[in-house]
Amino acid sequence: MNWLEGEGFVWIKSAHVIFVIFWMAGLFMLPRYLAYHSEASAGSPESGTWKAREGRILRVILTPAMGLTWVFGLAMIAARPELLSSGGWLHVKLALVLLLSGFHGFLAAQVRRFRSDTGIRNTRIWRMLNEIPSFAVIAIVVLVVVKPF
Numbered sequence: 001m002n003w004l005e006g007e008g009f010v011w012i013k014s015a016h017v018i019f020v021i022f023w024m025a026g027l028f029m030l031p032r033y034l035a036y037h038s039e040a041s042a043g044s045p046e047s048g049t050w051k052a053r054e055g056r057i058l059r060v061i062l063t064p065a066m067g068l069t070w071v072f073g074l075a076m077i078a079a080r081p082e083l084l085s086s087g088g089w090l091h092v093k094l095a096l097v098l099l100l101s102g103f104h105g106f107l108a109a110q111v112r113r114f115r116s117d118t119g120i121r122n123t124r125i126w127r128m129l130n131e132i133p134s135f136a137v138i139a140i141v142v143l144v145v146v147k148p149f
Ligand code: HEM
Pocket: 013, 016, 017, 020, 024, 069, 070, 073, 074, 076, 077, 083, 094, 097, 100, 136, 137, 140, 141, 144, 145
C-alpha cells in the first residue's frame, strides 16, 4: 500500500474539503457581486469598482479553488479506484459537480461580458441564480457523507 492509499488519503481529503470551501465561498459571493453590479450604471466609477472585484475573486479564489478541488478529488479516486464501484453516490456527485463547474464557467463568461458593460444586468435574476450553489452543496455533501446508494 503506497502513501496515497494509506496515511496520505486523509491528507488529500483534507486538502480537498479545504478547497471545496474556498470554491463554494466564491460561488456564493460572485453572483451577489453581479447582482449589485447590475444596479450600477454602465461606465460609472461604481461599475468600474465591481469589475475589479469580480475579476480579482475569479482569478485569485474561484478558478484556483475549483482546479485544486478537482485535482485532490481525482487524486482520491486514483488512490482508491474501488470508490467508483462502491455505489451510485459518487457518480451522481460527479454529475452535480460537473453542473457546478458549468455554472462556474457561466459566471466567468458573465464577468467578461460585464467588463464590456453587457451581460445579464438584472438583479432579480442574479439573486435567483445565487441559490444554485446552495442546492448543489446540500445534495453533494449528503451524497458523499451519507452515501445513500
Ligand atoms: C470536483 C470534483 C470532485 C471529485 C472528483 C470529488 C471526489 C471525492 C472523493 C473520491 C472523496 C472521498 C470519498 C470517501 O472517502 O468516501 C471526496 C470526499 C469529499 N468530497 Fe468531494 N469531490 C469533488 C467535488 C466536491 C465538491 C464540489 C464538494 C462539496 C460541495 C465535495 C465535498 C466532499 C466532502 C465533504 C468529502 C469528505 C466526505 C467524508 O469524508 O465523509 N467534493 N470527494
